[in-house]
Amino acid sequence: MTVTQQAPAVEIDTVAVRFRAKKRDVLALENVSMDVRPGEFVSIVGPSGCGKSTLLKLVSGLLKPSAGAVRLLGGAVGGPRHDVGYVFQRAALLEWRTARKNILLQAEMRGMPQKEAAARADELIAMTGLTGFEDSLPHELSGGMQQRVALCRALLHRPPVLLMDEPFGALDALTREQMNVELHRIWHETETTVLLVTHSIAEAVYLGNRVVVMTPRPGTIAEVIDVALPRVRDYAATMSQPAFAAATSHIRDLLGAAGHND
Numbered sequence: 001m002t003v004t005q006q007a008p009a010v011e012i013d014t015v016a017v018r019f020r021a022k023k024r025d026v027l028a029l030e031n032v033s034m035d036v037r038p039g040e041f042v043s044i045v046g047p048s049g050c051g052k053s054t055l056l057k058l059v060s061g062l063l064k065p066s067a068g069a070v071r072l073l074g075g076a077v078g079g080p081r082h083d084v085g086y087v088f089q090r091a092a093l094l095e096w097r098t099a100r101k102n103i104l105l106q107a108e109m110r111g112m113p114q115k116e117a118a119a120r121a122d123e124l125i126a127m128t129g130l131t132g133f134e135d136s137l138p139h140e141l142s143g144g145m146q147q148r149v150a151l152c153r154a155l156l157h158r159p160p161v162l163l164m165d166e167p168f169g170a171l172d173a174l175t176r177e178q179m180n181v182e183l184h185r186i187w188h189e190t191e192t193t194v195l196l197v198t199h200s201i202a203e204a205v206y207l208g209n210r211v212v213v214m215t216p217r218p219g220t221i222a223e224v225i226d227v228a229l230p231r232v233r234d235y236a237a238t239m240s241q242p243a244f245a246a247a248t249s250h251i252r253d254l255l256g257a258a259g260h261n262d
Contacts, residue, residue, distance in 0.1 A: 007074055009161055009193040010036035010059055015068035016218075017054055027218040028054050032068070034212060034221060038160070041187055041194045043204035045251060046214030046222075052197040054219070056163045059195065060084050073160060082110070085154030085162040085192075089169050091146035093138040099149045100125065100134040106156040117156065124152040127186060144175040148182070155190065164196045168203070180206055181235050188232060201255075205229075205247045206238055213254045222254050 017029040029051040036042050044052050057063035058070050061081040070077040072084070093102045100121060107117030125134055128148040138146055147167055154162060168176045180203055187194055187207075198204050204211045211225045228243040238244050 006038050008035040009038045009073060011071040013069045015058060015065045015070060018066040030218040030220050032220055036193060036195060038193055039191050040209050041207055042210050042212060043196045043198060043208035044212045045198060045201060045204045046219060047216045049217050050214045051219030052214060053165050056165055056195060056197060060086060060163055083159055085159035087150050087154045087164045087167045089166045091150040093146055093149055095138050098135045098137060099130060102149050103152045103156060106153045110157055112157060120156055124155055128152055143171050144179055147179060161193045166197055177235065183207065184233060201248050201251050205244055211251060213251055
């Protein structure tokens with residue numbers, strides 16, 4: 001699938017977010033504008049507290065901007081949207097429900113037809129390598145498998161836009177690499193538009209078509225970097241590409257991040 005010049009899936013237009021904290025006004029985001037094309041994978045990196053997660057909340061409608069506008073799939077975002085998927089750092093699975101029933105929780109909340117939801121769950125379980133673990137409880141699954149369940153749950157209703165807020169931050173390095181490879185493959189197969197917030201520069205570049213680099217608070221966009229790598233990427237081969245090294249080095253320079261998390 002090739003990203004085409006369609007209308008943007010996500011439009012953020014001169015957005016600012018201001019909130020009240022400890023009897024003072026805090027400007028979290030200022031003059032942020034960006035577009036995300038349908039089927040594109042955009043990574044967002046920046047210092048802690050710069051408003052990366054706030055951007056995802058704006059797109060999902062969980063937060064309203066103090067200024068500017070947000071549009072999703074051509075319509076103004078005026079409240080919580082049901083046409084997005086959301087994956088958080090913690091899998092947040094219900095401990096008393098099996099992997100499959102955790103995935104199907106999405107269907108119950110949305111009132112999806114049972115047969116359709118069951119078939120979609122089976123498809124996602126196979127796609128994410130969870131076959132054989134459908135009846136396992138969360139405590140019987142590794143951290144990586146729990147996040148796969150969370151990803152399946154987010155994708156169950158076939159959302160055109162998937163928001164991911166540091167989903168692999170709590171995983172060990174090897175599992176995180178495996179999940180990067182898995183997510184890249186799933187994104188390529190599903191053609192979902194993805195916005196990923198991450199503190200890992202390497203992860204941002206490996207997964208992203210573009211990387212949005214943000215400034216310290218008040219967060220604004222320092223630069224948007226086009227990743228000059230093939231759309232389909234082998235993990236080990238990508239790590240050795242000059243374009244990968246150039247992009248990660250440039251992002252570190254922008255962040256002043258010689259010791260930044262890789």
